[in-house]
Amino acid sequence: MVEEATLGGKIVVGVDGSEQSRKALRWAVRQAELTDSVVEAVMAWEPPFSGWGSAVPVGEEADLAKRARTILAETVEKAAGSQPPVHIRLRVGEGTPAWVLLAAAGEQASLLVVGHRGIGGFEGALLGSVGQYCVQHSPCPVVVVRGAADHTRP
Template sequence: MTDDVMASPRIVVGVDGSDPSKAALWWAVRQAGLIGGVVEAVTAWEYPSAWYGWTPPQAEVFDYEKNAGKTLTEAIDRAIGPDRPVEIRTRVVRGHPAAVLLHAARGAHLLVVGNRGHGGFAEALLGSVGQHCVQHASCPVVVVRGPGESGGN
């Protein structure tokens, strides 16, 4: 048997610290428990693109990667708590969230995203990152609504 066949199913979940992403993380952990899988929690970060593509001077002082890692750790702690029922691997990657998640999801069993994150319009039913992932992922995508969000009008 190959390593791919022997490996536990991998569920990739996008986490940006928003309530929908924490709900997606919680769902992914529960699903991994049901199928004997592992969760790969992924956070993407980018330098701000203000100033016509130039990074503002204060960006050199602020550690965006470290802040993204802290956001990921806090989201896992809040969504799952200290008792981890499955293995949760973390990745903090520089790049656009949709591209980072699509790359991470190659060969995965599932990709799980919240229905919307911190960016964009709060009224949107599905955020741009989630929509891009649904349209372009190489594996099935599950979109999870945040707590208290209803599907009706």
């Protein structure tokens, strides 16, 4: 196990369970190998909107956070394998995806990596809202990982 103090930096990558986020994670892992960095895989969760003035019942936040952590761990294993070549930390945060990613990046990240659109993205969108916000407000450089080009479109 490599001591984190000897690592070249921290690469934060947004993970939402989508194929685009798995591509971003695989890219981040390859970059971390090249730069002796640690990868911090970040997933955001928000309580579901339950109406005006009502709150999520006590205890449900913990259940949502636990589910998000389980989904994050499964996604990381699916994308990077059970024995990834670099250290990958899992981080689950409550809030909008862009805010959670920017908070993680603000903690001395050398790079923020996102997919070009996530699970809520429109099929033809060049860049999703989370990626757009991160590109505009990140405290560190941002890499937007795109999928294979679709050459059938004009």
